[in-house]
Structures are given as C-alpha cells and as structure tokens.
Amino acid sequence: MIGSHVPSEITSLILGYVQRDSDIKTCRLVCSDWNSKICSIYYKHGISVTLHNEDTCSELEDQLAKLPKLASRIHRVSVANPVFRAVNPYTLISVLNMCTALEKLNFLTHDKTSSYLLLIFQKGHLSCIKEIRVDGINTTSPVTRRLHSLVNLKNCDQITMLELSDITGYDSDGLPAVRHQTPDHPLPTPHFSCDGYPDLISYASKFPNLKVLKLLPSPDIHVLDITALMESSIICKLEALHISSNDLDLIVQKEPCDWPKDNECNTITELDICVKTISVSTLECIMTKFTHLQRLAIDQDLHLTDYQNSSFDKAETQVFMDQFTFYCNRIKNLEVFMVYETLDEDGDRVPRQISTQEGRLIDMEHESCFCYYKDNTSVGTGFFDDDDPVEEFHYYFDDDDEDTYAPDDDFFKTNTIEM
Incomplete structure (x- = not known):
C-alpha cells in the first residue's frame, strides 16, 4: 500500500495506472487525498451528468445543495428520454443554475424540450455555457427551433458551438403553457430561404466567440x-x-x-x-x-x-x-x-x-x-466530492438504444469528457 511518506508526485504517477472502474472506486474511498488525485487524473475535463427522469434530477438538486464543490465540477448536463416521469422544467432550471461551471447542455429528448428552453430563456443563468444542443433540432417543432435560437442568442457572448436551424412555420400560439410571457426577441432569427440569407448571417454574427457552426435546415428547406x-x-x-x-x-x-x-x-x-x-x-x-x-x-x-x-x-x-x-x-x-x-x-x-x-x-x-x-458504446463512471465522499452511481448506455441500470444506479451518469 502507498504510504503517507511516498512523494505526492509518485502517488499520482502510480494512481495514473489504475484503469478498471472497480479499482478507481476503491482508490477514491481510501482518503480525501487519493480521491482528489483520482479526480485530477480522470475528471480533469469535468463531470458529465445524464438526467433520465424527475427522480434523478431531484436527487441531483439535493446533492448539489449538500456538496457545493460538486456544482463547480459538472461541465456537461444531458437530459435523456424519460423512462418514467419526465424531468420537471422547474427542477431542471434549478439544477442548471446551481452548476456554476456548466459548459455544455444537451437535450436528447423532444419531450417537454420547448418548456425547458422557455424557462432557460426566462430564468437561466448560464455564465460559462459554450453550447446548447437539441438532438435532431431540425426535426423538432418550429416553436422548439425558435426557442432554441433565442436561448443561444441570450448566451451569445459565451457560445462557441452553435447548432442553427430555421424557424419556418413558427407561430407564437404554439408556445408551451409554462410561459410567463411571449419571448418576442428583437434581434434577428435565422431563415434558410434564399431571400432570408441576410437574416441567417445577421443572426450568426451575434456570436463573437463562435468557432463551430452547424447548419441543420428543417425538411421544409x-x-x-x-x-x-x-x-x-x-x-x-x-x-x-x-x-x-x-x-x-x-x-x-x-x-x-x-x-x-x-x-x-x-x-x-x-x-x-x-x-x-x-x-x-x-x-x-x-x-x-x-x-x-x-x-x-x-x-x-x-x-x-x-x-x-x-x-x-x-x-x-x-x-x-x-x-x-x-x-x-x-x-x-x-x-x-x-x-x-x-x-x-x-x-x-x-x-x-x-x-x-x-x-x-x-x-x-x-x-x-x-x-x-456504427454507433459507439460508452460507459460512465461515478464521482465523489473531495471532502465528503458520497454514494457512487453507474449508468450504462449500450448501442442497441436500450438502457441498462446497474444495481447501484438510479441516479445519473458521470464521465470524463473531451469534446
């Protein structure tokens, strides 16, 4: 066993050879120093969280309130297709506002997405956000596409990756019932028709730090x-x-x-x-x-x-x-x-x-x-706080689009991310 007299650099070097998830979990339980070193090695790019339902989102909200350090480590949040009880928009906005270092937000579901986006537009404070994605945005409703463009525009100074779809067919009457006011933003919104190119270009030019532009026209274009x-x-x-x-x-x-x-x-x-x-x-x-x-x-x-x-x-x-x-x-x-x-x-x-x-x-x-x-297969690992180790959770996503939960997993997935 590595003793307390071993130089810190040597300890980090040895722990860098740990590969199996079970060994990583065991090492993190030894002491706060080992937990900190493991985090610096395997989670240096931040923690990724996938929310599957309201229960997991509520539990994450509770954990963030108890462990403030955890909030600064979560760099990516994904909202997945609900297995049961979709994530409540108000719980989600509470979680997002608590994640002070959040860089990437990804909606893998179209269920309630317009409600999520509207609340983020109205109440979100995402000071570090770099990308806000909706999976298959060009196949969603015009209302969802419109709200997606407005949420990105609200955070335009930080956004570095922009998925851009047109708002053909938009009608404000289709806004979700959760709204407090109709978001009629004065800045231009994207149109992909030939006579709408100036609007498209004007919209994209509002993002001073944009590095990646993904144009995803709707089937109407x-x-x-x-x-x-x-x-x-x-x-x-x-x-x-x-x-x-x-x-x-x-x-x-x-x-x-x-x-x-x-x-x-x-x-x-x-x-x-x-x-x-x-x-x-x-x-x-x-x-x-x-x-x-x-x-x-x-x-x-x-x-x-x-x-x-x-x-x-x-x-x-x-x-x-x-x-x-x-x-x-x-x-x-x-x-x-x-x-x-x-x-x-x-x-x-x-x-x-x-x-x-x-x-x-x-x-x-x-x-x-x-x-x-070919689809990829990814496996998530758990996390602990530096000073207050908490229960660890696992979530596995396999390439046949079926969710498999390990016995100790009813919460969320964490993972080292490199986008």
Missing part, C-alpha cells in the same frame, strides 16, 4: 447556397462548418467569376457535409476556397449530376473527379462517399464512386448505394 456564408464576416472566424439535412440540395447560384474574391475560409480546418445532393460547383468552390482543411467529410444520397454554374461540364466529369480526388488526398482526415456518372468508350453512362479507404480517396466502379453507420 430544400436549397442552400454555401457562398452566402462566404460573403459574410462570420466565415473568417470559424474553425469548423457542418451542413446536414437529408432533404437539402447544396448549390452555388453564381458563376465562378462572381464568387467572393477574398479567401476568408482559410481559418476553417473541418468541413462536414451530409446532404441529399451536392452540385459540382459547390465541390469546385470547396477546392478553391477551403485550402487549409484538416478534416473533410462529405456524404450525399443521390448521384452527382448538377453542373450548373460550374467551370466543368458533364463531358469533363472524369477530369473534375481526378482534380477533386487529388485535392482530397492532401487532407489528413478524410471521410468522403459520392456516386457520379461518366461515359465509357461507347458513350454509355457508367456509375462510379469515390470513397475513403485507409485514409485516402479511391475512385472505383460503383458497388452500392447504401451507407452504413
């Missing part, structure tokens, strides 16, 4: 022009840009000679696109303007057939794809899948695909039109 973003000042401060919608056609409405002259996209190192179709002109624009990418992910559902406003025509498909493949293979982290058509010697159309294999883009004969995705 079918077209998005990427050059509209390039003409704004927001593009020059972003590090990552994501665009995702299964109903979206990503296009460029201008000829190459009319594209923005300044290359403001050099700050972007990550570009992630998942859409129904992407035009050749959009890919050409990416090759021209996004010159410092370290990660590129492109996935489109349909074949590459739109050559409008491109400097290439259909007869030059293979020339273009060769150039695009060369461009992609200079990028460190690559995940690209697209199907295109070229002509054989007899003039017949031949489907081909480009896909990532072992980190490089390979041009090959088209094999399948299906894409497969």
Whole structure:
C-alpha cells in the first residue's frame, strides 16, 4: 500500500495506472487525498451528468445543495428520454443554475424540450455555457427551433458551438403553457430561404466567440447556397462548418467569376457535409476556397449530376473527379462517399464512386448505394466530492438504444469528457 511518506508526485504517477472502474472506486474511498488525485487524473475535463427522469434530477438538486464543490465540477448536463416521469422544467432550471461551471447542455429528448428552453430563456443563468444542443433540432417543432435560437442568442457572448436551424412555420400560439410571457426577441432569427440569407448571417454574427457552426435546415428547406456564408464576416472566424439535412440540395447560384474574391475560409480546418445532393460547383468552390482543411467529410444520397454554374461540364466529369480526388488526398482526415456518372468508350453512362479507404480517396466502379453507420458504446463512471465522499452511481448506455441500470444506479451518469 502507498504510504503517507511516498512523494505526492509518485502517488499520482502510480494512481495514473489504475484503469478498471472497480479499482478507481476503491482508490477514491481510501482518503480525501487519493480521491482528489483520482479526480485530477480522470475528471480533469469535468463531470458529465445524464438526467433520465424527475427522480434523478431531484436527487441531483439535493446533492448539489449538500456538496457545493460538486456544482463547480459538472461541465456537461444531458437530459435523456424519460423512462418514467419526465424531468420537471422547474427542477431542471434549478439544477442548471446551481452548476456554476456548466459548459455544455444537451437535450436528447423532444419531450417537454420547448418548456425547458422557455424557462432557460426566462430564468437561466448560464455564465460559462459554450453550447446548447437539441438532438435532431431540425426535426423538432418550429416553436422548439425558435426557442432554441433565442436561448443561444441570450448566451451569445459565451457560445462557441452553435447548432442553427430555421424557424419556418413558427407561430407564437404554439408556445408551451409554462410561459410567463411571449419571448418576442428583437434581434434577428435565422431563415434558410434564399431571400432570408441576410437574416441567417445577421443572426450568426451575434456570436463573437463562435468557432463551430452547424447548419441543420428543417425538411421544409430544400436549397442552400454555401457562398452566402462566404460573403459574410462570420466565415473568417470559424474553425469548423457542418451542413446536414437529408432533404437539402447544396448549390452555388453564381458563376465562378462572381464568387467572393477574398479567401476568408482559410481559418476553417473541418468541413462536414451530409446532404441529399451536392452540385459540382459547390465541390469546385470547396477546392478553391477551403485550402487549409484538416478534416473533410462529405456524404450525399443521390448521384452527382448538377453542373450548373460550374467551370466543368458533364463531358469533363472524369477530369473534375481526378482534380477533386487529388485535392482530397492532401487532407489528413478524410471521410468522403459520392456516386457520379461518366461515359465509357461507347458513350454509355457508367456509375462510379469515390470513397475513403485507409485514409485516402479511391475512385472505383460503383458497388452500392447504401451507407452504413456504427454507433459507439460508452460507459460512465461515478464521482465523489473531495471532502465528503458520497454514494457512487453507474449508468450504462449500450448501442442497441436500450438502457441498462446497474444495481447501484438510479441516479445519473458521470464521465470524463473531451469534446
């Protein structure tokens, strides 16, 4: 056993080799010094809490009142689909306001989400918040999308990651009954229609520290022009840009000679696109303007057939794809899948695909039109306060979307996070 005369640095080094959850729990029960060292090693990025129902949220509220130090360690809170008794909005807002170092708030459920967001807008004090997410925000109601945009806007000075969906179809009559007043915010709100790009850009420009922008148009939006973003000042401060919608056609409405002259996209190192179709002109624009990418992910559902406003025509498909493949293979982290058509010697159309294999883009004969995705499995561990060890809880989430509770788990999940 490590004695009290062993130097602190050596103790920390030895404890750093502890890996099994059961061993970590045992070490934390030894004394406050060991508990503190374990926390500094395994929880240096903060504690993540997942709330499954009102009981777990109420118990967390009680624990935060008893253990003030715990509040400063919780950096991420997720509200999950309720197994029973959904989290009460007023209990949740009490918990959130007690978590003084909260950086990330994630709603994994659409049940009562509009009520949660409205109370956060009215009563929330999230001084350290960096991101507020609603899982599948573009598939929620217009009211939820509107409230989500207002809550983010309220915290715009701290937000570094913004998920942005339009508010097409918004009607204030649909606000939840929990409201005390209708939140008619005077600042602009996002619209993704062509004539609404100025509103979208004006809204995003309100976030001075924005680093990651995720555009998630609703199913009502079918077209998005990427050059509209390039003409704004927001593009020059972003590090990552994501665009995702299964109903979206990503296009460029201008000829190459009319594209923005300044290359403001050099700050972007990550570009992630998942859409129904992407035009050749959009890919050409990416090759021209996004010159410092370290990660590129492109996935489109349909074949590459739109050559409008491109400097290439259909007869030059293979020339273009060769150039695009060369461009992609200079990028460190690559995940690209697209199907295109070229002509054989007899003039017949031949489907081909480009896909990532072992980190490089390979041009090959088209094999399948299906894409497969794998879910990850995560396991949570428990926590203790430095001075007042408390009961430890476990929650396991497995990849078949079923919740499994360990015997000592009826509370919440904690975990070291690195986003």
